[in-house]
Amino acid sequence: MMGLGFDGRVFEDNFLIADIRAKADFPIERRFWFDPAFNPGQTALMHRQPDDVWRLDFQLGWDIDRKAELNDDKVRARVRGMIGEGIDFNLVWTSIYTFRCCTMDEYVHGPVIFAGDSAHQVSPFGARGCNGGIQDADNLAWKLDLVCKGAAPKSLIDSYHLERKEAGLENIKNSSRSADFLTPRSPAHALFRDAVLDLVEQQPFARPMVNSGRLSSPCFYAQGRLFGEDALDGPLRSAPGSPAPDCPVGDDFLLGILKSNAFMLLSIGLELPHNVDISGAILPAIVLPAKDDLLRKRYLGDNPQAIYLIRPDQHVAARWAEFDPQDVARALKQSTGRVS
Amino acid sequence: MTLTLTPNLQNPDDFYAALLRAHDGLSEEETHALNARLVLILANHIGDLTTLEAALAAARGTSVKKADATTQ
Structure with a gap:
């Protein structure tokens, strides 16, 4: 409608989400696997959700048959491979997602102000999408309020763009780095990722380099x-x-x-x-x-x-x-x- | 910390021989993997990012772009 661009990177990878309901005593913390036997060469993720639901996330790679991957039997086999025998489960929801990291140039276009996913998109690793959107709203609401009441000049809204673009770029930087670790884009990237994973068991120094997502934290505005x-x-x-x-x-x-x-x-x-x-x-x-x-x-x-x-x-x-x-x-x- | 690019090894020949020995009997893939682990171990020992960036630039022979690629 406004003909505005949205620049960034598409990551060539697919991920399958399988939410299962199961009475299980898995550890409650978010767990991440690199190259596990049940999903060789790829990653997997498990974290707890309310009401006995567990979110399982399987990296699938780029060239896949989406329809075949979403087949219930195939998904069930993947889940079984991950959680082992002996635990009953129901599939609650399945979906395949891809992601990109991109941002608009300007978040404020006259009376139209862009926030959340309409202004910037990130990978899901780090919970930066929803948090970033809420922080956008936090940033904008009081400024709009003051401007509408006539207690601040209209130009205050420009600071929304300055501050939230800074935050958007910070989120994209962190989110892209996580995605680069999960989905190496070249043999050299894969070489160093694997070197980190080879070292972690014996060498504590390598552990902070494992990047399965850096959890969102609010931006320290330098503007x-x-x-x-x-x-x-x-x-x-x-x-x-x-x-x-x-x-x-x-x-x-x-x-x-x-x-x-x-x-x-x-x-x-x-x-x-x-x-x-x-x-x-x-x-x-x-x-x-x-x-x-x-x-x-x-x-x-x-x-x-x-x-x-x-x-x-x-x-x-x-x-x-x-x-x-x-x-x-x-x-x-x-x-x-x-x-x- | 500035990057030392003048001779600093106590015994260059001993180090060079030790480096080759570490790679003896490895396949090409294993040799690359060992080098990658070695880079990470040495980088952690140095710790200082400015020094490491100077080393990356020196190794590459040109300056390495600083910012992450956000577009391609």
């Missing part, structure tokens, strides 16, 4: 346009641009406490009222004692106290060692695109 100052000699992982790290706080968790549909202040080790007037705007403030170990480690480092400005999508916008409403007002202005 600094919306992020304010870092006036705290604090930990890198909670610097402006970072997704606020979670940690236990008393009987709760920090991200559960930082729920807000507006910008908020997080004050650690420093008394603040629960609502702070910042140039006429009222910001909610969460005030926590500098007590919990992980909270100190992730947000304070060696500092006795800190003030964080947190965006509605729980990314850190700015941070300081001391509270000064003027500093916060300046950062808030920058974070909502009200700076020319």
Whole structure:
């Protein structure tokens, strides 16, 4: 309709999903096989789903007869090969999938904004598709809200493209690397993949190189346009641009406490009222004692106290060692695109 | 850490002989596999990515493209 391109790589491989329902005491963690006897030369995957359902995933290769592979008897034989004799199972769902890794150039085209799979697609390894889509929505919702209310200029929406394209490319990079490990594209790629797999049993150093998917984590935005100052000699992982790290706080968790549909202040080790007037705007403030170990480690480092400005999508916008409403007002202005 | 490209082996002839010995009796495929494992073991020993990238460039004879291929 808009004639927009979608560039990237198609991976020449097919994967069969067979969801089975079975009473089984398989280990609960996600298990991945390279070149197992039941699927020679290919990979396989098993992980648990709700209601006694187990997802089995078999790599099939590129030149396959899809119809023949989806034949119930053939699928059953594959499942039996994987789980062995003596476990009853029902096939719940079967499907063959392929994947590609690609992204649009621009995610914002005037009033049309692209998110999730319409903006970027990745391999399923790492759970980056759905997570990336939800993070897109998280990023866009508060910006749209402010723009629609007239509290921020329309140009704030451009930052959605900058930030989420950065995240999209990061997801594609990680997802493509996993796919390259699973589906080597050349004899040299296969040589090194097999060398890693040969080494892992005896050599601990090789184990982190096994790449069956790097689990999705939110992007640490390096596109600094919306992020304010870092006036705290604090930990890198909670610097402006970072997704606020979670940690236990008393009987709760920090991200559960930082729920807000507006910008908020997080004050650690420093008394603040629960609502702070910042140039006429009222910001909610969460005030926590500098007590919990992980909270100190992730947000304070060696500092006795800190003030964080947190965006509605729980990314850190700015941070300081001391509270000064003027500093916060300046950062808030920058974070909502009200700076020319 | 910068990549050492000046002579650094205590005894080059001993190392060269040991390298050949390690490959004795292997098929071509096995020899390639051994080299690949050796590269990974040595890379882990070096650890520093900048040094490793300099080594890859030196081995290739040209600079190796830095970014992953996202298109083809």
